Amino acid sequence: MATVFETRLIGNIGKDAISKTMERGVIAINFPVAHNKNWKDKRSGTSKTKTTWVNCTIWKREGSNLRIVDFLTRGTMVELVGTPYAKAYQAEDGSIRTEIRLNVSDTNILRPAQRID
Numbered sequence: 001m002a003t004v005f006e007t008r009l010i011g012n013i014g015k016d017a018i019s020k021t022m023e024r025g026v027i028a029i030n031f032p033v034a035h036n037k038n039w040k041d042k043r044s045g046t047s048k049t050k051t052t053w054v055n056c057t058i059w060k061r062e063g064s065n066l067r068i069v070d071f072l073t074r075g076t077m078v079e080l081v082g083t084p085y086a087k088a089y090q091a092e093d094g095s096i097r098t099e100i101r102l103n104v105s106d107t108n109i110l111r112p113a114q115r116i117d
Contacts, residue, residue, distance in 0.1 A: 009054055009080045009102060010110070011035040017072035025062030030055065031072050033080065033102075041051060058104045068107065075113030081106040 017031035037050045062067060072078070082104040091097050 003048065005083060006081055006105070007084045007102070009033060009035060009056075009078075010084075011054070011078065012078045013072055013078060013113075014053065014072055016074050017069050019060075019066055019069050021062070024085065026062040027064065027066065029058040029060065029066070029069055029072070032056070033078065047052040052104050054084075054100045056082070056102045056104050058107065071109055071112070072107075073113045076109060079110055080104050081110040 011033040014032040014034050016028050017027045019027055021027050033054050033056050035052045036052065037052070039048050040046070041048050058068065080102060082102045084100060084102050086098050087101055088096055090096050
């Protein structure tokens with residue numbers, strides 16, 4: 001029996017997407033997404049927010065349409081579906097940290113970025 005481990009993420013893009021050609025012509029489109037959780041502190045009554053950053057990657061084959069990169073800009077609200085995983089790395093101070101990553105299989109633009117020119 002096959003199993004599925006997918007998640008849905010709704011948040012705002014933190015930086016414009018960057019595409020990079022990898023080995024064998026595979027293209028990686030990378031961008032960070034911020035997910036905010038808001039709640040009211042029961043003791044103090046003040047509003048609280050916790051932001052979780054997720055580094056997202058869309059994989060494309062060489063010759064694929066890369067027009068999506070034009071829409072994945074800072075401030076755009078997106079809904080993403082994909083496979084999450086954690087990656088450990090060593091920070092500049094020598095400590096070991098973990099980041100959350102998402103290999104994106106489906107993308108939906110919910111609200112374009114508000115650009116002021």
